Amino acid sequence: MKKVIIKSSAEHKFRRQIQWVYRNEIKKYPRDVQHGEIVEIFSPSGKFLGIGYFNPLSKISLRVLSFFKRKDIKQLIKDRIKDAVKKREKLKEITDAYRLVHSEADLLPGLTVDYYSNYLSVQFNTAGMENLRQTVLDILVEEIKPEGIYDKSDQKVRKIEGLETENKTVYGSIPEKIRIREYQTEFYVYLKEGQKTGFYLDQRSNRKTVSDFTGKGFTVLDLFCNAGGFGIHAYKKGADYIKFVDISETALKQVEENCRLNGVENFETVNENVFDFIKEEKGRGKMYDLIILDPPSFAKTKHEKEGALRGFKYLILNSLKLLKNGGYLSVFSCSYHVSMDDLLDVSKDALSDSFNAAHIEKFMYQDIDHPVLLNMPETLYLKGFILKKL
Ligand SMILES: C[S@@+](CC[C@H](N)C(=O)[O-])C[C@H]1O[C@@H](n2cnc3c(N)ncnc32)[C@H](O)[C@@H]1O
Numbered sequence: 001m002k003k004v005i006i007k008s009s010a011e012h013k014f015r016r017q018i019q020w021v022y023r024n025e026i027k028k029y030p031r032d033v034q035h036g037e038i039v040e041i042f043s044p045s046g047k048f049l050g051i052g053y054f055n056p057l058s059k060i061s062l063r064v065l066s067f068f069k070r071k072d073i074k075q076l077i078k079d080r081i082k083d084a085v086k087k088r089e090k091l092k093e094i095t096d097a098y099r100l101v102h103s104e105a106d107l108l109p110g111l112t113v114d115y116y117s118n119y120l121s122v123q124f125n126t127a128g129m130e131n132l133r134q135t136v137l138d139i140l141v142e143e144i145k146p147e148g149i150y151d152k153s154d155q156k157v158r159k160i161e162g163l164e165t166e167n168k169t170v171y172g173s174i175p176e177k178i179r180i181r182e183y184q185t186e187f188y189v190y191l192k193e194g195q196k197t198g199f200y201l202d203q204r205s206n207r208k209t210v211s212d213f214t215g216k217g218f219t220v221l222d223l224f225c226n227a228g229g230f231g232i233h234a235y236k237k238g239a240d241y242i243k244f245v246d247i248s249e250t251a252l253k254q255v256e257e258n259c260r261l262n263g264v265e266n267f268e269t270v271n272e273n274v275f276d277f278i279k280e281e282k283g284r285g286k287m288y289d290l291i292i293l294d295p296p297s298f299a300k301t302k303h304e305k306e307g308a309l310r311g312f313k314y315l316i317l318n319s320l321k322l323l324k325n326g327g328y329l330s331v332f333s334c335s336y337h338v339s340m341d342d343l344l345d346v347s348k349d350a351l352s353d354s355f356n357a358a359h360i361e362k363f364m365y366q367d368i369d370h371p372v373l374l375n376m377p378e379t380l381y382l383k384g385f386i387l388k389k390l
Contacts, residue, residue, distance in 0.1 A: 019104050020376075039062075110126030182233075206330075222292050231243075288322055
């Protein structure tokens with residue numbers, strides 16, 4: 001294995017088992033190293049620090065696979081995948097769709113695998129993981145015995161790594177849609193068409209939690225609804241009417257199908273930008289008992305945080321105007337750069353601007369198949385709460 005020497009200023013990361021080493025923290029590397037090649041990592045004084053893969057094209061040039069000596073990389077990957085599978089065992093009672101491997105949080109940087117009722121969706125997001133593609137696929141076939149594997153390596157991050165983006169079936173066959181179960185609801189997942197790796201699995205437990213606040217006869221507004229998960233769960237808990245809003249026509253077609261699948265009859269879909277919709281809805285005099293705000297990541301980098309917070313304040317303020325007294329508003333952010341405190345602060349501002357008061361009923365985070373690795377705070381990205389307007 002080739003050797004990469006890091007600067008002494010980055011040595012502390014290895015004590016704390018932080019998997020990322022930035023380009024400006026690298027002291028020396030062999031010029032003939034291939035993009036994504038597996039290397040041994042050493043301190044300037046020659047101390048062994050770990051094994052990882054190296055790509056000078058990426059700002060995060062080194063990603064650590066192990067902080068201990070490991071010779072057999074295939075066995076290392078296999079052990080990690082087996083650990084990840086075991087960790088999801090307890091979810092099987094409530095669902096047959098979950099994230100099987102969540103990249104750094106499962107100690108497999110650059111690899112995402114989702115399980116959908118015996119079909120898999122995979123993403124190889126770094127050159128290092130791309131080089132391990134066949135090893136990973138062989139292990140998945142051996143361990144999971146899926147009927148098909150779909151490669152959704154279409155993330156922009158691949159470009160930074162010097163890789164093409166691609167979407168294709170890489171094992172067996174993939175049906176147009178896959179039926180999955182989540183608590184008492186069912187959904188169709190379109191692996192080939194759906195956003196992300198297919199379905200927003202990270203919100204599973206939160207869809208259930210929010211539905212627990214739904215009462216008989218509730219009117220519900222599911223904003224940024226995607227496949228309709230929050231609204232459909234609410235309907236199953238006695239809600240009377242759901243309005244689903246999303247900018248994606250494909251997502252709304254899935255909402256209609258998922259509503260049929262779950263016997264949801266009294267609903268409407270609105271194909272519009274939520275930022276415009278909530279203003280217009282106020283003009284129409286509509287009021288709701290439960291509103292869900294689950295926007296996409298507004299802050300992919302820390303530089304975008306300020307704009308993201310302005311967006312959140314606008315959305316919360318206008319949602320409060322559509323919420324009946326005693327009604328519930330559920331707000332989520334899926335960006336690491338927007339913290340729970342940030343969300344609470346903008347909500348306080350929105351309450352004060354609209355002369356309202358509210359209780360926080362529950363705090364929520366990503367579900368357990370998207371583990372939080374305490375060593376790497378970036379792995380805690382999804383947070384939210386449900387508030388009750390007094
Ligand atoms: C995080 S996902 C929502 C996931 C969903 N709540 C669930 O549980 O499956 C965000 C959704 O917002 C939609 N979206 C993005 N920007 C939008 C906008 N400005 N107005 C309406 N929808 C938007 C996307 O199409 C996507 O479906």
